[in-house]
Every structure is written in C-alpha cells, then in structure tokens.
Amino acid sequence: MKSYDLVVIGGGPAGMAASLAAKQAGVAKILLAERADSLGGILNQCVHYGFGLIYFGEELTGPQYAERFSCQMLSAGIDVYTGTSAVGMNPSGAVLLSGEKCGLLEINAKAVILASGCRERPIGTLPIIGTRPSGIFTAGAAQKMINLGGYDIGNRFVILGSGDIGLIMARQLKQLGKEVLAVIEKEGKCGGLERNRINCIEKYNIPLRTRCTVTKIHGIGRIAGVTVQDLINGHESLLECDTLITSVGLIPERELAEDASAGGCLPDWLFLCGNACYVHDLVDDVTYEAEKIGQQAAHYVLNGESRKNITIPISKHEAPDSDIICIACPKACPLKKTENGYEGAACGRKDPIPSRKF
Amino acid sequence: MDCYDVIVIGGGLLGCFAARGLARYRLRIVLLEAREDLCTGISRANTAIVYSGYDTKPGSYKSKICVDAALNFSVLCSELGVRYSQCGQLMVCSGQKGEDVLRKKLQQGQENGVRDIRLLTQKEVLVLEPHLSSNVRLGLFAPEAGTVIPWELGLAAAENAIHNGVEIRMNAKVTNIERISDGYRVYAGGTIFYTRGVINCAGLYADEILEMIQEPSIRIFPSSGDYFLLDTKASGHIRHVILHESEEKCKGLTLVPTVDGNILVGSSRIPSKEKEGFETSREGLDEIHRYITEIMPDLPMEHVIRSFGAIRPNPFYVRFDPGSGSYMPDQKRINDFIVNESEENPAFLSLIGVKTPGLTCSEALGRHVADRMAALLKAESNPEFDPKRPAPLRLNDLPMKDRIRLIKENSSYGKIVCRCRKISEGEIVDSIHMAPGAVTVDGVKRRTGSSSGRCQGSFCTQRIMEILARELYVSPDRISKDGPCSYVIGGGK
Numbered sequence: 001m002k003s004y005d006l007v008v009i010g011g012g013p014a015g016m017a018a019s020l021a022a023k024q025a026g027v028a029k030i031l032l033a034e035r036a037d038s039l040g041g042i043l044n045q046c047v048h049y050g051f052g053l054i055y056f057g058e059e060l061t062g063p064q065y066a067e068r069f070s071c072q073m074l075s076a077g078i079d080v081y082t083g084t085s086a087v088g089m090n091p092s093g094a095v096l097l098s099g100e101k102c103g104l105l106e107i108n109a110k111a112v113i114l115a116s117g118c119r120e121r122p123i124g125t126l127p128i129i130g131t132r133p134s135g136i137f138t139a140g141a142a143q144k145m146i147n148l149g150g151y152d153i154g155n156r157f158v159i160l161g162s163g164d165i166g167l168i169m170a171r172q173l174k175q176l177g178k179e180v181l182a183v184i185e186k187e188g189k190c191g192g193l194e195r196n197r198i199n200c201i202e203k204y205n206i207p208l209r210t211r212c213t214v215t216k217i218h219g220i221g222r223i224a225g226v227t228v229q230d231l232i233n234g235h236e237s238l239l240e241c242d243t244l245i246t247s248v249g250l251i252p253e254r255e256l257a258e259d260a261s262a263g264g265c266l267p268d269w270l271f272l273c274g275n276a277c278y279v280h281d282l283v284d285d286v287t288y289e290a291e292k293i294g295q296q297a298a299h300y301v302l303n304g305e306s307r308k309n310i311t312i313p314i315s316k317h318e319a320p321d322s323d324i325i326c327i328a329c330p331k332a333c334p335l336k337k338t339e340n341g342y343e344g345a346a347c348g349r350k351d352p353i354p355s356r357k358f
Numbered sequence: 359m360d361c362y363d364v365i366v367i368g369g370g371l372l373g374c375f376a377a378r379g380l381a382r383y384r385l386r387i388v389l390l391e392a393r394e395d396l397c398t399g400i401s402r403a404n405t406a407i408v409y410s411g412y413d414t415k416p417g418s419y420k421s422k423i424c425v426d427a428a429l430n431f432s433v434l435c436s437e438l439g440v441r442y443s444q445c446g447q448l449m450v451c452s453g454q455k456g457e458d459v460l461r462k463k464l465q466q467g468q469e470n471g472v473r474d475i476r477l478l479t480q481k482e483v484l485v486l487e488p489h490l491s492s493n494v495r496l497g498l499f500a501p502e503a504g505t506v507i508p509w510e511l512g513l514a515a516a517e518n519a520i521h522n523g524v525e526i527r528m529n530a531k532v533t534n535i536e537r538i539s540d541g542y543r544v545y546a547g548g549t550i551f552y553t554r555g556v557i558n559c560a561g562l563y564a565d566e567i568l569e570m571i572q573e574p575s576i577r578i579f580p581s582s583g584d585y586f587l588l589d590t591k592a593s594g595h596i597r598h599v600i601l602h603e604s605e606e607k608c609k610g611l612t613l614v615p616t617v618d619g620n621i622l623v624g625s626s627r628i629p630s631k632e633k634e635g636f637e638t639s640r641e642g643l644d645e646i647h648r649y650i651t652e653i654m655p656d657l658p659m660e661h662v663i664r665s666f667g668a669i670r671p672n673p674f675y676v677r678f679d680p681g682s683g684s685y686m687p688d689q690k691r692i693n694d695f696i697v698n699e700s701e702e703n704p705a706f707l708s709l710i711g712v713k714t715p716g717l718t719c720s721e722a723l724g725r726h727v728a729d730r731m732a733a734l735l736k737a738e739s740n741p742e743f744d745p746k747r748p749a750p751l752r753l754n755d756l757p758m759k760d761r762i763r764l765i766k767e768n769s770s771y772g773k774i775v776c777r778c779r780k781i782s783e784g785e786i787v788d789s790i791h792m793a794p795g796a797v798t799v800d801g802v803k804r805r806t807g808s809s810s811g812r813c814q815g816s817f818c819t820q821r822i823m824e825i826l827a828r829e830l831y832v833s834p835d836r837i838s839k840d841g842p843c844s845y846v847i848g849g850g851k
Contacts, residue, residue: 035774085774098782100769104762122814124587124664129638132666134839134846138816145820145847151834154849220634221843242849255591255812 004079005301007095007109008032009086009256012041013283014274014290015115016069021294022113023076027301030078031107033097035085039073040066041117043283045144048168050195054284065283086116089260093269111269111297114257115290118275121249123160130217133224139165139247146172154243158226159183160214162201164192164281166247171200173245180206181239184228186213191247193281217244250279271297362386362525364731365544365553367532367567369396371508371717372709373559374515375724380557381522382728383737388553389516389524390546392531392563394841395801396516396794397509399561400716402804403585403636403668405612405624406508407599409715410447410500412467412475418694421470423722424715428502429473434721438514439749440506441617447503448598450483452493452653453605460498460603467500475500489595491653505599505614508717509804513794515721518747520793522740528794532560535570537703542571555705555731558698559724562633562671564710571703574678574685576692576710578671580633583609583625584642585668589661589812590619602653611649613657618779618807623650623657625668636667663812673711695719697727705734750788750805754780775825776818778811786822790829797830799823800840819846 005027008019011034019032038044043051046062053059056068073080084099095112097105120138135154137145143165145151157173159166162185170180183201188210190197201208209228215236216227225240254276260267273293274286335342366377369391377389393399411425435442451460460477467475476499483497484490520526530547541554560567565577588595596615604610614622628642643665650657673696674687695716698708707727716723732739753761753771764784765772771784789796789805796802799809799822808822809815815822819839823846827834835848 035777083773085777085780087774087780098765098772098774098780100773103765103769103772104758119813120816122663122812122816124814125662127643129640129643129665131637134844135849141816141819149820149824149834151820151847152849153847156849215640221841222845222849 001094001106001108003029003108004031005029005110006031006113006297007107007111008113008115009095010034010041010115010117010274010276011036011039011073011080011082012115012117012274013043013066013069013286014117014276015041015113016066016073017287017290018113018115018271018273018294018297019078020069020072020076021291022298022301023078025295025298025302027298031081031109032073032078033081033084033086033095033099035083037083039070039080039082042140045140045147046168047147048172051283054282055287062283069287086256089256089270091260091267093260093267109269110301111271112260113271113273113293113297114254114276115273116253116256116276118250118279119253120165120246121251123244123246123248126248128214128217130227131219133217133219133222135219135223135242136217136244136246139163139169139245142169142243142245143172146176154241155179156181156241157243157245158214158228158239158241159245159247160226161185161247161249162191162197162208163247163249164196166245167192167196167200169245169247170206171204174204174206180204181241182207182209182228184212184214185210186231187211214244250275252276252278269300271300360388360549360551362388362551362553363735363737364388364555364557365390365542365551366557366559367544368558368560368564369393369512369516369526369528370399370401370559370561371397371512371515371720372561372712372724373557374512374519375721376557376559376709376727377519377524377526377724378515378522379725379728380731381519381524382740382743383732384740385732385735385737387519387524388551389519389526390530390532390544390551391526391528392560394528394797394838395804396526396528397512397804398841400669400671400713401508401512401561403666404508404583404670404717405585405714406505406614406616406622407447407612407715407717408442408444408504408506409718410467410472410475410503411470411715411718412463412472412498412500413715414466414470415693416466416469420694420715420719421466423695423719423726425470425472427715427719427722431504431506431718435506435511437745438511438518438747440511440514442504442506443615443617444502444504445615446499446501446598447601448478448483448486449498449500449601449603450490450494450653451496451603451605452491453495455605456603457496460496463498467498472500473502487596487598487600489654489656490600491655493652503599505616506717507617511717511720513805514747515724516794517792518745521747522743526794528797532567532570535567537571542706555735556707557727557731558706558708558710559727562669564671564708565673568698568708568710571706572700574676576673576696576698577676577685577687578633578673578711579687580630580669581627581672582630582637582639582642583627583668583670584638584646585622585624585666586643586646586659586662587664587666588621588623588658589663591812592621592658592661593619595657596621596654600654602649604649608645611646611653613654618810621657627670630669633669636669638665638667642667663814670713671711672713695723697730699730705731707731750792751785753782753785775821776806776808776811778813778817779807779809781806781808783821783825786825787829790826797826798838798840798844799826799846802826823847
C-alpha cells in the first residue's frame, strides 16, 4: 500500500488551491486525484467571463482561472493523478482510487481533503408528473454538452429554476441563436446573483416568470412541452419546447465523507473543502477558503494537532444564517454566523462544519 | 427467405423465457421485438416482487405455478447469473377489513402449499420492521418471497436463448399476420417471415396481434401505477418487501428493498387509456404520500431520486356491442393466466394480459407455452441445450484481488464513468457488445445500472452517449435515450 501525507480528492479550484497551500505550508508527500482527464473541474466548461474579480482583480473565463492554478501544480512537486476516481474511503483513513493508469490503488493518508464539488439536483426529486422523455438536462450537464462536447442539444428551450448556471445557460443559448421561451422560478425573485440576472436574461429579453413552476412533462420519446403553473392563481398553461434545462439546486457531493465518518462525526484527519463542504456562489471564495483548509490540513499533518481550535473561515457571499446547518453529524443543527465563524452545534463543538441547507 | 419453426412475438420477460423454453427443442426460432431493445414495456416498470403464492385462488393455474416458481426462483437466478434477494415478504394491515384479508390469505397460502407462511402480531411485525407505524395491527409473513430486477432477468433469459441458437430481431414490429396452409406469414420490420408456429407475447399489444388473425375475444384495458425510487442512502430503512392492505378500495402501498440497495415505493392504480408513455399522475403520487404518512411516516422521502409510471395489462373478455359498434368488456375480470389457443389457428399460442404475479411466473409460463408448442410441432428435445448463463462482470461485487487483476488485464475497468454507482467504462462497453447488446443510454442503464444513481445521469449521460457512438460506429446524434424519437442531442430530430 502506498502512503502519502495528504491525499486531495478533486482537482477543481478547491482541490488545487488546497493542495498548493498545503505544499507551501511544508507537507512533503501530496497526491491529488482528479476523475477527469485534466485539472480544472467545472471551471473548464464555464467558458464565460466573471471569474477572478476578487482573487485576481481581473475578469477571467473559467478555463483561464483554472489555468492560473493548474500551471503551478506542474512544478509544485505534487503527484497529480488525472483520470482517477476516488471510489472508497474507510474510517481509518485509507482511500481507494480507481483509474486507467493506476488501476485499483489503496492509499494510506495522514490526512485527506475532500474537494469533490457538488452535483445538480435531478428533476426526479421534484413533484413533477407526466412522462420521462429525452431532452431534459440539468444546466451543468447541458453546459458540458455544449462547451466541451460541442453538441447541439436542442432548439426551443425552457429553463426551470433561476440559479446562476440556469441564467448563464439561458444567455449562452440565446447567443447560439436558440429560442429561450422562459426562465421559470418558484420564488418571488431570481435565485441567482443580481449581476447574472441583469447580464444574462434582462439584457436578452428572456422572460423570467417568478412564482411559477413546472408541474407536468409532456412528450413520448422527446420532450414536447411542459405545463407551467402560476403559483398565485393556480392557472396552468402549456409551453411547447424540445428541451428543458433544470437549475433547481446544487447538492454537495460528499458521500465518501459519510462513508468514512463512523458514528456520524467527521474524523479529524478528513477535511471538506469547496462546494463539497457547502455550495459557494463565487469561485474566488472557494479559493480563499481552500487555501485556509490546505493550511489546516498541513498543520494537522505536521503537528498532529486536530482542528479543534481552528474555525472555518466564512465568505462574504454566503446564504442567510437560517439556511446554514452543521454537517459534522446527522443532527444537522442550524448555525449562527459569528465574527470568527459559526456556532450553534448542539454537541458544543467549536468547529461546526457549515453547509447550505438543501 | 426467412423461414422458421416458431416465431416469438415480443421481447419482454415472457417472450424471452418463451424463446429460452423453445431452445430446449430442435427448432428454428426467432424472436421479433418491435423496439430497439428487450424488456422495454411492462417488464421495465413494475414492483419487482417475487411472490410466494398466497395471493392466488387455490386450484387456479396461477397458484399452482406461482408457488413452485417462487420456490425455484433462487435456482433459476443462479442458473442465469441474476441477482436475487430473497428478503421475504411482509403484508400488513391497519384495520378490520385488512385483518380479514390477511387471515384469508393465510388460509389460501396454506392451501396453495406456500412454505412457512404465518401471521405475526403487531409486536412481532415491529421487530421485523421497526420503522412501520404502530397503526399496523397484524402481519402476514412469507419468507419464500423476494425481489429481482425484472429486466435483468429478462435480458439474462434472452442472452441464454441466443447462446442456445435463438435469433433475435430488434426493430421488427409485427404489422400483419396471415394464415397459410402450413403455418403463418408474418410481416415485421419490412421483412416477411414464414413460420409453422407463433407464440404471441406482445404484452400490452398481445390482443392486437391476435386480432390480426381472428375476431376479438379478449382485450387489454390498461391501468397505470406510479412509483418513487429512493436513493441507496435510504437502504436499510426496510428489510423485507412490505405490502400494505388498505382499508379503502385501492391497491395500498408497496415498499421494496431492491437488489441495488434502493427502496421502491409504489403503487397506486388508476385507469389509463394509453398503452404508451408511462406517465405519472398527481393523484397517484399523492396517494402514495398519503399511505406513507399512514404506515411509515419516517420513510426518508427527501431521498427520492425519481418517480416513474408503469402500466398493467388488465385482460377482459369482450363482446361485440351492436349499439355502440365496438367491442365492450364483460364485467367479470379474468383472474387466471390464460394461454389462448384456438382450433382455427393451430400452433398459435397467445399469452394475453399476464400481470401479477407475472414476473414470478415468467419462466414457468414461457416454459409452458414452449412445451405446448413443441408438442404441437412434434419437436424433438435439444440435448445440447445449456441452461447456464454466466453473470456479467460487476466489479463492485468482486473481491479486491479480482478487481485489481481485471483492471490490470483491461484498464478500462478502472475508468469510472458512472460515479454514483461506480460503473466503469469497461462494464459499459461489455453491455454494448453482449448479445443482446445495448444500443441506447437506457439500454446501458438496464444492463449495468449506470445513471440510475443519485445524480440520475447528469454526470454520465454524455460519456455513455459517446461510448455508444464509438462502439457502434455511429454519430453521437444518432444515439437515443430510450428508443424511437428520443435522441439525446439535436432537439430529438
């Protein structure tokens, strides 16, 4: 069995920043495993501008932002395994990797940073009736199809949910000459950043229908339309479309941490970072936090000290207090923001692990 | 010319098992499937329960074969390399009407010869299933029941049939059948087939197939059912198949811990006019929610990852009604399995309206019609018939050292495509090249379990589409999600 001081799972912005920071803090042997064939994570498919304003003071595209870190990874003395998925993690700290090049490989690690990002809430979780045809994509999947696959996925679009990726996709589809019939949002206001609402849909005259939702899917084979319900008066209307894009929530992907957390509490050697911890609005915040977490992990590796006295930094752009819960154990206590971090975990721990409620 | 001894129409569970049954004889056999893949109709969406046989009326053909089929189910599954979870079945009730039904079923079960069936007190029920509500008054426990994935079973039977010489033609929808002197002429998918005998297992369309050669006598009146699927995170919440006998006049709740570790929650029953589409309905899904509140309020519904609809084929005898100018159903429901056979059309056997416990009895029914056909055609048995079908590679189920070895031999087994289910590219390629191989994204899903996890394919659909395109030498825009008009990209065109 191979041994490392630190294993970082995920080579997106969080994993790269955390591993670089840990290396700088003096951790000798670091392995970073990335399931895709190249570093960058979701940034690679975010070909629009809007990244790096806070961290770099200039506006970059996703791939450009990723490049600032991936080029450092080359010379940092970190073992990078691309095309490698983490498929298991046990409570004693062994990580099981699977990849074409490395095969099935068990790694012993003094500490692990899980930076595996988040996944999109699938449409099946929503109370929508009707058929289950093709032509329904989560916004991120559609973005990847178009920007990395180069595929033409449809012609007449409805977008369900006004999260940031949904708004950005609406704009991109319009720029590609597609029809975007409406962005449907069940709340009274846009779910994404105001900046994105103005730049992505208002500027392009895409109707934002607030207090509305999709109640039924139509079509055999390919989607033929959706029933849109006005939540105020209950009125229903049919929108004919050949593609539905959903942007209805992001869920931190940290099932590996759950596997390793015997008794429900996150072990001391395991650190969550980036969107795997909670979903962030801005990648700049992810980078700042990931650097801190990289340092914490380094501190743990080098001094054997647990994180008990270290608080997780918070970002300016987080959700309101009521939406943040602690995920250190399944009790999911609601947390309150303080100057130094968060408090409110019923177990009394000083380092609750904040996550946006989902 | 395409000449056969027997044509099997329809590649659902029954058709696959009929074909496999026929392969036990020296016959030239072809199975005609209308769609691009097998098991895409009734076999795709149902409760996945292997029943022990206490539901059926003593003395009926159904009860006779169901009890035997349940007892032999694990043998059948190991022969075919199919995963079977014999978890037992617990039927519960929360009122007087339900208690009466359970006692009647116990008696029926004992008469039918169901092994080890017994009534449980509320306390005993709650020991077996601690999450059931204390509304539950009585339980009926049948240990010889379980759950299987229906399409996994059907595809395994088809693969074994092919291994034993059966031909399978996809995209061969039967459009006409003519009686000729020594058999039948069957028009399907642009080809004319000649055959001595026909076994009609066309599922929802079995009535329409039979009506191509004779007057209507039985018709299928479909009803639909709705289901929720819970993520594997909810695994362990229940341990047995749980059926709830409702106090009202409806089907009640069904909870199934699937072999993949999900929980399947169903099923309501509402009349449906359509034979296609598999729609879910608001009433159906609401009804399930209501029942959950009643019998298992702490079922973690936040782990729902999918809801889907299913169709049940209810058979009724029909009579021509001159008033309306159409065929109207008799009031009486057909409750037994019926193998339709008539003198004017010899060697034409139809299985029409096979529903619960059709999955349990699929092998027995298929075998039965195959044996009958063999007798009619005076076929000799095939001594080379091999009933074994090796299980496909499922890396997650193998010990570490085997997985390491396999990945060393073929590195694509190390490349994870479906991250939720941890399915590798190698397993996906295998599913495309097996016979019958996957040609759609859902076909890969039925064979490997890919994209059936908590992300529901949002991460892997593109990769699977690309692997299908590469392996089948077609453009990615020709790859469909699930057959006709369901292309993944290009707006479906």
